[in-house]
Amino acid sequence: MTVAGGPALGFDDVSLTLGQTDILQQVSLRVAAGGVHALVGPNGGGKSSLFKALLGQVPHRGSIALEWPGERPGVVGYVPQALAFDAGLPMTVMDFMGAMCQRRPVMLGLSRRWKAPVEQALRQVGMWEKAQRRMGALSGGERQRVLLAQALIPAPDLILLDEPMSALDEAGMRVFETLLAHWRGQRTTVLWIEHDLDAVTRLADRVTGLNRQVLFDGAPAEVLTPQRVLALFSNRHRHEEVPVAEEVLE
Numbered sequence: 001m002t003v004a005g006g007p008a009l010g011f012d013d014v015s016l017t018l019g020q021t022d023i024l025q026q027v028s029l030r031v032a033a034g035g036v037h038a039l040v041g042p043n044g045g046g047k048s049s050l051f052k053a054l055l056g057q058v059p060h061r062g063s064i065a066l067e068w069p070g071e072r073p074g075v076v077g078y079v080p081q082a083l084a085f086d087a088g089l090p091m092t093v094m095d096f097m098g099a100m101c102q103r104r105p106v107m108l109g110l111s112r113r114w115k116a117p118v119e120q121a122l123r124q125v126g127m128w129e130k131a132q133r134r135m136g137a138l139s140g141g142e143r144q145r146v147l148l149a150q151a152l153i154p155a156p157d158l159i160l161l162d163e164p165m166s167a168l169d170e171a172g173m174r175v176f177e178t179l180l181a182h183w184r185g186q187r188t189t190v191l192w193i194e195h196d197l198d199a200v201t202r203l204a205d206r207v208t209g210l211n212r213q214v215l216f217d218g219a220p221a222e223v224l225t226p227q228r229v230l231a232l233f234s235n236r237h238r239h240e241e242v243p244v245a246e247e248v249l250e
């Protein structure tokens, strides 16, 4: 069944504690169906953990709802922040793509069904010419392109992007922007962790500032003010700042 675009997402009072550490505290957030929604915040602020909670990889409190427009759930794509490959690992780009999209053993190669979609995805990210290279021999940017390519098969209705541009060069960034425009056209819901605030302002419909808690949420041009950005990236967490602010006021 073809789904008519991506789902809306509702995070309601989501908290996550790992060991003794509160990673997320009562995060409530709505992601519109078919939009490009960015998550920004300092290192360790809990952005990747929010993805893991959404993907069911870590236990959390509160609720996360995916509201699919059709009768059944659609396809979820995920581009992780990084994937390490041993330099000597005899796995080519093509092997990796095969392992990601089909269930049969990598050594059997790509089935006829997947050959054309894999070639198209690798061409879309400019990696078709390097399809026979070993994954461990790729540059960081090339590997990031391949991670983007694997998320194109099958075409996602919801895509989670964890810093997809961090190692990309200028040409790679143009590839990414083209993909973003493609997903926008398909009404794919995009949830995108990003550190480049200029890119967020230019390319996202909405942005949430996250540092364990939601600090702001809205249209990038409205909410990414210097004051808010400074507060978000200052090292203290919000719950630690409140008593200090009260002391100063007294």
Ligand SMILES: Nc1ncnc2c1ncn2[C@@H]1O[C@H](COP(=O)(O)OP(=O)(O)OP(=O)(O)O)[C@@H](O)[C@H]1O
Residues within 6 Å of the ligand: 018, 019, 021, 023, 041, 042, 043, 044, 045, 046, 047, 048, 049, 050, 081
């Ligand atoms: N298993 C774990 N046990 C305890 N703490 C953990 C565990 N996994 C992650 N953390 C901590 O959770 C915090 C949030 O990490 P997370 O990767 O979600 O942050 P992030 O916002 O994605 O950061 P970055 O921008 O650096 O990618 C970090 O301080 C990290 O050290």
